[in-house]
Amino acid sequence: MVMSRPVLACSVRGCGLPLERHDAHVTCPSGHAFDVARRGYINLLQPQDRRSPAAGDSREAVNARARLLAAGIGRTVLDAFVHRAVSLDFEPDATVIDIGSGTGDALAEMASQRPISGLGIDLSTAAAEHAARRFPHLTWAVANADRRLPLVDGGVALILSLHARRNAPECARVLAPGGYLLIATPAHDDLVELRESVMGERHQRERADALLGEHEPFFTLMERSTVRERRPLEREALLDLLRSTYRGGRSSEATRVAALQQLDVTLASDFFLFQRRTLPVPTDLKQQ
Template identity: 35%
Template sequence: MTLPAPVVAALRCSVCGDPVELTGRALRCARAHAFDLAKQGYVNLLHAKVPSGTADTAEMVAARVEFLGAGHYAGLADALARRAAELRPELVVDAGAGTGYHLARVLDEVSGAHGLALDVSALALRRAARAHERIGAAVWNLWEPWPVASGSAELVLNVFAPRNGAEFARVLRPGGRLLVVSPQPAHLRELASVADLLEVDGRKEERLDAALAGHFAPVSRTEHTERLTLSPVDVRRAVLMGPNAHHPERLTRLGDVTEPLDVTASFLLSEYRRLP
């Protein structure tokens, strides 16, 4: 596994900001800073460990792979892919890509496009690097300035992930698009009967618009809601694949689930255009 050439061209040295080249199994800049590729094909550009409870754990990654692999969020992935196909980007940056599930679906739909998967979890990016032949994956903290060239992408995805509006705008070309997916208050609300889940911020969209003001103009906002029937195993996966997994004291009742559970999947897909 290696990094696709268009992804290498978009990456920058996380020490000095210079362009990098792929030499053997390492990214190197002209100042001799080097970053080795992992055997799974991703590159770690971080300089320090991230705070505990920030990155996905092995258990969270495994739960997400199994849950998404069962197709429960296929409708959302298809909606992203359809919109991306209309935009016809050459490079897609997935900010908070996780295991690369949504980015891979977008690349399936957009022939010839390449994807850069950014995430703070190396464990998740082991999966993302192998999710599609046109994905390149790099470990990075999204709250820090990204090691990505300015104006290098036509599309940024942000699915249930941290939102760095300034960096969204910087890496996008003028007129480029940002697609943000956030959970609605009704999302998986039925799981509250079996776990003390973290609450969804009811003002999330308002806060998002405020954070992007000056960089982006809103284009559209579409709600995607459907009913899912989850097996007891998938109920546990749905809870354990997200931030609730960092709070095991809230999840003591999950073992009591023995029957399938009907739940609501409710997302909001917001599209923004980068201002000149």
């Protein structure tokens, strides 16, 4: 049985052999096996990942994000992100992975516009379940992408990272030379009004310098841009923003939002398009 691309790799520490898919599980040639959940996603979590305090987004956070997108909130950023990804130069049916795929909307939107072999990876079981239910034609996996990406070396054409954490050496390892990494991070004024009114702080720290430094050894920065939308939001949408953004929101913050009728809110993201250098990655920077 030949597994179609993307070529998933065994996530057992020190293994990394290609996985082959059977009906209800996937296995590597060394005999490590992982379940394919009844709902269609592949669970590649290792015991040390399950014990991690950051077990990924809760079902409540995933549902809140899905409701916001369904109401068009955050669509400007998502559509611009997908538009940039779709217009990149790569072969039809190339492997595209979304790290921190969440509700699955970005990858699914991209797949609706261009033929790709898509894989979404998220640490949250609730997120993978949600995405697999809505977009069963794509592959969804639960894995800790902070540690190691569950993919063989050099087979990926494009990595998407929309407001998610990622590991730069791992992104470089799985990308083909010349492959792309498209990242969106919250801009300095993202949700500024909400942060000001419920958290008493206006500015968030600048992320760009740290991000550029992390990726510089492996990637060339091709483009940088910012996308914004600003719109009046009612209380329910504000509560959903809090649920989706601040990991459920502390109760004191939810109480302050509940006292608001409406608030003009800015949603803003910085986009960074990197291209994998064609030179080999220096061995002292390679992971494992």
